[in-house]
Amino acid sequence: MNRRPGLSARLKLTLSYAGFLLLAGTLLLAVVWVFVLRWLPEVEPGRIQQRFGAVVITGPNRSDLLRGFAPAAAAALAFLLVFGLVGGWILAGRMLAPLTRIAEAARMAASGSLSHRIRLPGREDEFRELADVFDAMLNRLEAHIAEQERFAANASHELRTPLAISKTLLDAARSDPAREHGELVERLQTINTRAIDLTEALLLLSRAGRKSFTREAVDLSLIAEEAAETLLPHAEQRQITLDVTGEAAEVLGSAELLLRMVSNLVQNAIVHNLPAGGTVTVRTEARPDESVLRVENTGRPVPADLVATITEPFQRGTQRARTDEHAGVGLGLAIVDSVVRAHDGTLDLTPRPTGGLLATIRLPGGTRADHPVTGEASAERPAGGSRRP
Known part of the structure; x- marks a missing residue:
């Protein structure tokens, strides 16, 4: 099937990791701004206030902090973006490495090589379960194809035997026209019956295997x-x-x-x-x-x-x-x-x-x-x- 080229799975996972990390950082900075900066008092720097008889000396006001907070937040988001892209690319590569091995085994199987096995190491997870299922499928396919090859060879031999005997009997009858043909006809009938029985058995075996009933x-x-x-x-x-x-x-x-x-x-x-x-x-x-x-x-x-x-x-x-x-x-x-x-x-x-x-x-x-x-x-x-x- 011809399909238009698209982004690789690794690149998609990388962009997803980086986007998620950038979104999380943005939300965290928004939380800082909402719950901290928003409630700072709007006073001049160094001004003294008296609250409930106590003296409180305030620091920088909200405007000063916002002017300093914006460049720092932008730098943090830029760092998170770069870190997310690089880290996401590495993590995606490690996560998709088993899938690459499975795809390579599938390509080899599609080319006709069924002897290759993935044998993915490590503990059980989704990728290893997929690899084990694929290996089991290859085992069954290889055994099935070997069985079919033996069956085809045996069937050819079994069908060739009565035909060869019939040809021999007919050649003998042709070389001796005066010979009594009663025994020949009886033997040919026996051989023909056996060939018919074998053909019917092969057809029945094929029908049962297809489950077409x-x-x-x-x-x-x-x-x-x-x-x-x-x-x-x-x-x-x-x-x-x-x-x-x-x-x-x-x-x-x-x-x-x-x-x-x-x-x-x-x-x-x-x-x-x-x-x-x-x-x-x-x-x-x-x-x-x-x-x-x-x-x-x-x-x-x-x-x-x-x-x-x-x-x-x-x-x-x-x-x-x-x-x-x-x-x-x-x-x-x-x-x-x-x-x-x-x-x-x-x-x-x-x-x-x-x-x-x-x-x-x-x-x-x-x-x-x-x-x-x-x-x-x-x-x-x-x-x-x-x-x-």
Whole structure:
């Protein structure tokens, strides 16, 4: 934005300090004149007066003092003006020094250098609070940009892989026209489906990150029941018990995104489980100011360092047990985390001591006054009950 040049902040503060000091001096001299000089007697110098039988010898009269007071007052005001300008310039420079460092860091950040930090020393004040907030913002920006660069590189790699495989299969079919194409078509369909799933997951991740969705009252218990009904065949195939219980828990959000969130969590719990005889427990809970969803599964022990990075895109948890046909595209928990943050909630992943993982999602509760429920509905009820193969 083009703006006309103006006075610097330091010069403005200097003029303000000098003007305030000059005004204070003028007021002080006015007080001296009003309350002292004005009440001096109007007599000749050295004249003797008799008051109440006492003899009082007066000094100089008011006219003499005013003639001497005016030059002295003008000199004092001139001194205050010069002193205010010089002192104000020095004080303004010291006060604005932290702001200069912050502006320099902002210019470096605008040029693309996010590694510089202000790290303003000294005790806490407004400038140091601003510097700390700016440093925290730079930390988040640098981490976000690094995450986006990794995400772009991983996404490019993931999208390039099925395309490269498809090209190889098509080249092989072209070099051998007499070959049976049934197997080729089936493999191409599988690869194409995977590419479509990956593209849809990327679009969903982007949509959740932008928070571009309409919020409405959603019952998490019904969402959990619907997700469990959809994924029940997968649980039956792996001989895993899927148990869904809890109470009505209303939140304000997108039913589509919340369903995808719960489905990803439940599918992740089914895939990363014991080879047979495992369990997946889904439980909802309503609290005064939040709604809680817990998804807990058995399985192999999960290292703590893996939990810290498992919500990053394309982190499939290679150290956890899974079947290759349901390995996914590596965005399941990343989408869960993005949907949770888009709904202003929190996601906690905790390894179970006996193996497996406990995922706890806390979302701000919906307005129950606008969506009343009966006493029976607010009590604990099974959301679909236990489902066993």
